[in-house]
Amino acid sequence: MCGIVGVIANQPAASILLSSLQRLEYRGYDSAGLAVLEGGVLDRRRAAGKLSALAQVLADRPLPGTTGIGHTRWATHGGPTEANAHPHRSGPVAVVHNGIIENYLELKHELSAAGYSFESQTDSEVIATLCASMLARGLDPQDAAAATIARLRGAYALCFLFDGRPDLLICARRGSPLVVGFGEGEIFVGSDAIALAPMTNRICYLEEGDWAVLTRGDIRIHDASGHPVLRPVQTVALDSILADKGQHRHFMAKEIHEQPGVVARALGAWISDDRSRITCAAETIDWRAVPRLTLIACGTAFYAAHVAKIWMERVARLPVEIEIASEFRYREPPLPEGGVTLLVSQSGETADTLAALRHAKACGQTTIGLVNVTSSTIAREADMILPLLAGPEIGVASTKAFTAMVLGLQALSVMVARQRGAIDAAREQALVDLLSTAPRLLAETLALEPQFEALAHEIAQAEDAIFLGRGLMYPLALEGALKLKEITYMHAEGYAAGEIKHGPIALVDDTTPIIALAPHDALHDKLASNLREVIGRQGRVALIGDAEAIRDLKGEVWRSVVMPAVDPLIAPLIYAVAVQFIAYHAAVAKGTDVDQPRNLAKSVTVE
Template structure:
């Protein structure tokens, strides 16, 4: 996840402050960095490919004066790592730094090109800067130009604008990505999180979803998503709490749930070409047309991500897939087909059972792939090809953003395999990529329903057992929902394919057992509703998590319901993954359990 910093300093140079703050964001990972500053009304910038040392060397050779500035560490999402694609991006009198994905950037870029605009980068961020510059040319003041620009954007983003001739002004905005504002003595700061601002101030406020703010040295004026003025509380943070910062959240798990729109945006960008027309992956070097079968092996939540991928790959790529539990796989001594491929999935890349499965597959002559978050891990080194999830550090033991980053990688992988096998053409690939680009916004819309999930969770928290039901792509999400609830609340929970409820599990249904039904619209909705009505007829407490069609169909037969955004079936798992995470998290909070470090569990299982 990219890092953002903005500084309105009190007469001291901004550039050293910016670089120092960016160093505190290096844990996020990045491939280029840059800063911009305003000095005597003049806007200038410095950018460098690689680590911050390269930027620091550049600033040593070519200093950047001025006490107002913005900085950024970039992980490539649109466009390869290069100086031209590095942030800040400039168009005339405005510079912008940005985290996220602007979904409608191509539409805006075409509109601006017709007006005569030219572009030097492959990024969606340059489109934001160019659009804002066009607003300035129309006579708008910087604040109004930024507001008009923000209103045109679709997607998940965090933004910070710096203007030539305006040394006492930053404009920032967030939708689906955190931003924090800090208050110093005659200075004001903006950052991706409190870690960046730690040594600068102990007084901060967090922007809420959809907020945009006018930042000056004298203070901050915040506007809510509807444009109305808003007040956000200023908090004091202890310096020693910033090393592992939870932000405004009570737990790391909550923070990591909220980070997911940005995490999947980063993962999406890493898998797609500069123009979003093609999936790019090291695995495309495999002759997928000749592969007879893919075997996916993993443990726990990673195994359930693989379960979703099995459905995608069989449906989209028409590739036969077996999904295996790593702890059982090699002890069964399964025969593996000649020319087959084995994909192992592990957040840490050190999971002992998964590593053992990888070695078994290699010994059996399989081509091996490792999908990992830690690219220096043992699995990444030993697999024939390593694929990265780009989730960033995950502190909470219960996997959240690592899971959805795995899903994004697996969705892109499925589209790539489908292309290579001839199951989809170039238009089909572009359509799938366009659909995947909507995921960050979709997840942000789901997170916006958090209060309703929390209310349902408080009722579920009193139960001793719960059932999760889903069909198709919702079946593995139901399994993940049950796993999450077990992990952090210690409530017994089971996930089932909804069609299987009548083959035994319906015996567990009673008035005290919540049954959480995952019901997106689609081909399986009618059959799913039939299964759920069997539960309701036996006085089961059915809690529907679904879009408007499903909720309307059930009506009063549902005990409780939470609205979900309607979306393409390909990307439904992303939204519903967030839903079950929020449900489990708030149930755990209600029960008072140790959310981030639940009993008996470890983040990485490196022994059998």
């Protein structure tokens, strides 16, 4: 969710870059910087804090030149300092980067052994240094950038700038968006089209895995395999650019695709600068003395809380109750002395959740708000807030906010586990490393969209659908059914798969699709048994699982989509994309209003 801009322009680059970064401020950031070629020589200006601080640095020390790159950073590796701000430079190359490089420590050790040094705590500086090492081997900039990109594992959007090459930018994307804009003898690149709106209305969206060589007014694109490809150049109206759906038909589609970047940004807020532990405002609570955590939410947030209950009890060994906000007060539940109540809400204005917050406070509970809008009422009234950092979510059906909720609650569970002595430092490091793989795995799942689209078109022809899951997949079954109901108006239900024989199996026939969420985890054999009961009654099972799970049921299921192999603990983060794609493409097939479904509002501000 950081902002990237690059220009090869006919006028001073610094002012264009600064103006473009201002249009990306909505993404949130804590430092900013520019690199410009002045007389063909790289020079940088960076500042911690807001863009006004960078503007003052530029006023004091201007940067002439017409080719450059710029960046607004939300800290992921290392704190919000000038040294950690982008662009990062190593010798003749500078780079700006969004995302997380999972293998940066491996690359850093390799480069350090070769004599390279580092001035920041970031993973991004490793990219610049790796590219510089490729140049030192005699590769030209294009080949050096390609060789660098090939070594990276993770989610990223990148733009490279090279000493002595005012005619050249090289950019790449995997899991984070990039758009290229065309002017008269000029070319631009940005994180999204809104950054480029004043300069051009002719744009080209890079696709997943693309890397591109930009020269003055021209672009050469290679796909993930290195083959030259053409991507369409579109002429779009300014108001369309400002609406910022990108190349997507709906905001919901755009927000599904933003999830690798959202999760990377959120991880930056949750993980310590040395990448060894989880840190957040809730560390001030003595979790060893907390007898119970109460999670309160509505709708999608309630299903995220289901995931959190499993994580918190399994990892932190803390008892958890989850409550539907609209029912909580009226049950008059006893709340334990010293208990903590955590309220989950994208908007921070959900009326039932806000009323539950006030009731919990009146009962003497310590209250935490996990919200996306940090100026909201829940954020103001809770004892402390944990921000989701998902960025603006326009589609009524929540997507990226849901994954940010799940991630935040998982991260909180790790921190609580450490305080309670349920895990040691080595286990916490392993869990931090595990969470850090999520942006890459999300990007890999996004690449499966055509398969989910084909499946969704068949599901859309039915009148009903059933979602099944076990363990951590049970909440995802509930979420999948909710998403389908919200935007297709189909009847759908989610069940714990072991419950299918306790009534719901009566619904099984040869017309009702049954979507089974099936990573090959400790419950897979149980789930497979449940599914065979369904198949034996002519049930049409669509199996969403990893290769091992699908191999086990090969030839028995109606349809299948092979998901990336993931650790079961983070499977909810990754499988969320699957159920979102199914609902989205089924809604498109049925012709419903995806972004503004009937009878629903983004924020429910009445009880």
